[in-house]
Amino acid sequence: MDDQHSAVPATDPFALFDAWFAEAKESEPNDPNAMALATAEKDGAPSVRMVLLKDHGPNEREGGGAGGGFVFYTNAESRKGREIRANMQAALLFHWKSLRRQIRIEGPLEEVGAQQADAYFHSRARASQIASAASDQSRPLADRADYLARIEALEEEYPEGDIPRPPHWTGFRLIPRRIEFWLDRPGRAHDRRLFTRDGAGGGWSDTLLYP
Template sequence: MIDLGAIRKQYTQGRLDEHTAASDPMTQFHAWFEQYRSTSPLEPTIMTLASVDESGQPWQRVVLLKAYDGEGFIFYTNYESHKGYQLAANPHASLHFFWINLERQVQVQGVVEKLSRAEAEAYFHSRPRESQLGAWASAQSRPLADRAELEARFAEVSARYDGQDVPLPEYWGGYRLRPARMEFWQGGEHRLHDRLEYRRQGQGEWLKQRLNP
């Protein structure tokens, strides 16, 4: 056994007060995200997406947040991937942001919905051309014989669309996760962390309360 119990860190970066936090969690998220982004992290849009398969087994993977607004969080993927099939069968999902340099976490629970084809088109064509071609070359989550097979498919689609726009695949698009619950966590000394929970009560209404750490 590799014993890691002696690795300890005190969290002293700040506090989170339920009296001064925003009444709307997306407003609070925006404030925290902008503070995090100002620290120049390597990849500020990283988040963990959790979904559940047909047997009830949770899955997690890191994806990239591509936009957010008052309605929720937007990301893009292959609809025929593991997560695509899982979200089609059970649209309840969770997001997690971990910003260690600020000693903060944000978790989000809610329901996903597909974005419109027009929204997917607009984002797809903003991507680098090589990423567009990669969406055609990769049958995401399916077995692959070896790296050479993937590279051969990439070469084939590169030749197929040489000199023309790369179309959006039918199986590729975006989701918006509409939050029903959000929790903000600020590390505190002696493990007395600050946890603030928002639960949706109605259209545009949120109950905000402090939780024990």
């Protein structure tokens, strides 16, 4: 590697994400699509948790809207769901320890359509469908047995086939306005390149950042 020049190319950020993501799939032992999702309440109080990326790309947008996006799914009545509905913007962080790389993505959120949410929900394993439908995610639970009883009741109600998607179980798409790629370099002289979108659905500009 040439230490005198950046190893993070000035290219299309979605293409660069795809290249790094492909390498992560080869090197990470578990869940290379895991990402930290940061949201905030209306008053700005932040919270963060790990979720899984399920769709992404420059054309990952219903109705052909510009900007593409990064899609995850959740119970909209959970804490993160309530925060998202109150403040429709978020930040994502991928950290691939085996590659010593990070990607930070920031931008507004939009909810996916019912058809897309249905398609993903029913692509999941039946057990995952039941576990999600039975859960009041993030709400107090008096005893784990109560949750397991709900799972059992759904298994009896729907002995085979798909489970109806609960209306509050949905997906959100982050439309990137900033994407930063971080690469570990010797002596903490790390390599960072920031891509910024020029307006809604516009092109990208980029700059290196001091580490």
